[in-house]
Amino acid sequence: MGMILTGVVIAIAIAIGTGYYLQAEQQPAWMVNSTSSTRVGDPGQNLVGPAWTGEPGPINTDSPQS
Template identity: 60%
Template sequence: MRMILTGIIVTVVVAFGAGYVLQAQQVPSWQVFSTDSARVGDPGHNLVGQNWSGDPAAGKS
């Protein structure tokens, strides 16, 4: 019983440690894959245009 509990505790510690290390090493793809000729800022700002309603059928007559 003691070995099972030790194994569970070690597994939880390794999982949290790996999650912390992997999250610390993560870099957004728009920063990693940018080139000198591309002007890439924060891609979350107004990607679809000023008057976009969110409905793709709204522009059709």
């Protein structure tokens, strides 16, 4: 019984230690994948621009519905 509890405690300690290590080593994708042939950059300047609010604009009722 003591060996099982020791194994459980060691497994939990390894999991917690690995979690802290991986969290410290992790970098955002826009920093890691920034090469000359990709279009990823600072998310504030990527695709929609820094002033984008995410709110939808007015609905255009002049176009036909499909």
